[in-house]
Amino acid sequence: MSSSSTTTSSTTTIITSTTTTTFQTGVQYGFFYDASRCNGCHACAVACKSWLEIPAGPQKPARLQEWETGSFPNVQLHFVFTTCFHCANPICVPAANGAMMKEPKYGVVLMDPSLATTQSMRDAAAACPYGAITFDSDADGATAVKCNMCVDRLEQGLKPVCVMTCPMRALDFDTMANLEAKYGTLQTIEGLPDPSETNPSVVFKPTDTPKQFVPYNPSEALPLLANRGNLPPLFDPSTVTTLSTDIVGRNHLVLKPAGVSDPTDTSIHDEG
Ligand code: SF4
Ligand code: SF4
Numbered sequence: 047m048s049s050s051s052t053t054t055s056s057t058t059t060i061i062t063s064t065t066t067t068t069f070q071t072g073v074q075y076g077f078f079y080d081a082s083r084c085n086g087c088h089a090c091a092v093a094c095k096s097w098l099e100i101p102a103g104p105q106k107p108a109r110l111q112e113w114e115t116g117s118f119p120n121v122q123l124h125f126v127f128t129t130c131f132h133c134a135n136p137i138c139v140p141a142a143n144g145a146m147m148k149e150p151k152y153g154v155v156l157m158d159p160s161l162a163t164t165q166s167m168r169d170a171a172a173a174c175p176y177g178a179i180t181f182d183s184d185a186d187g188a189t190a191v192k193c194n195m196c197v198d199r200l201e202q203g204l205k206p207v208c209v210m211t212c213p214m215r216a217l218d219f220d221t222m223a224n225l226e227a228k229y230g231t232l233q234t235i236e237g238l239p240d241p242s243e244t245n246p247s248v249v250f251k252p253t254d255t256p257k258q259f260v261p262y263n264p265s266e267a268l269p270l271l272a273n274r275g276n277l278p279p280l281f282d283p284s285t286v287t288t289l290s291t292d293i294v295g296r297n298h299l300v301l302k303p304a305g306v307s308d309p310t311d312t313s314i315h316d317e318g
């Protein structure tokens with residue numbers, strides 16, 4: 047596979063494959079996300095913003111959602127990739143009152159950019175159960191963005207940039223028929239809505255059950271962590287207590303934050 051560096055007007059550089067694919071037309075395309083491979087690097091979300099030349103800030107056509115559960119030492123960091131899933135039953139479209147449509151070639155749900163600042167897009171965002179439509183502010187007249195399935199790349203025989211950027215190959219893109227034949231038919235994953243409402247064009251693979259490879263023994267581990275050789279101990283192991291579960295950044299999946307600052311307020315990894 048050959049590759050090239052594509053530099054946008056921002057400073058971010060994306061490595062994208064130049065291998066082309068002949069896409070079918072008149073069929074529904076969609077995404078595959080493998081939570082068991084995803085390491086939460088956010089490269090997909092950053093590459094999407096860079097490709098679409100969206101400035102740093104709350105407009106995020108693709109998001110790597112993350113939340114934490116449990117308390118030390120039994121903690122788990124959860125990830126799920128979300129974007130517009132170009133639903134077969136896109137309830138955003140009637141809500142958008144003409145500002146959105148589902149095109150027939152690849153099954154992309156598109157927004158009319160000239161209507162991005164209208165109340166119609168607020169109504170569409172309210173209807174979407176995935177939080178797939180985001181804005182640059184909470185003010186009236188804010189500008190909406192959403193995933194367009196990289197339709198400009200599809201027209202050139204290139205897969206979406208989020209998929210091609212993923213270093214863990216946790217993402218894939220194909221017709222829904224091919225994705226389902228390859229990966230199964232699971233259309234939801236921990237925390238996501240019931241797919242029967244919109245029939246999203248996505249297949250998920252859940253993460254594996256976490257395994258503890260080395261049993262954690264606080265009486266042995268804490269002195270080792272505190273030890274700095276000839277220097278004083280880093281901390282007093284006897285002062286270490288069990289953490290409460292409510293001090294994590296976010297302890298549940300939030301697909302539709304209350305406002306544009308909410309993701310940055312509650313996660314150190316969602317700043318751009
Ligand atoms: S994910 Fe949301 S915005 Fe995208 S098609 Fe489905 S309902 Fe519409
Ligand atoms: S398909 Fe393109 S526009 Fe949609 S999330 Fe991926 S990179 Fe962004």
Ligand code: SF4
Pocket residue numbers: 083084085086087088089090091110127211212213214215216217
């Ligand atoms: S680029 Fe891949 S590994 Fe990184 S967050 Fe996105 S899906 Fe996960």
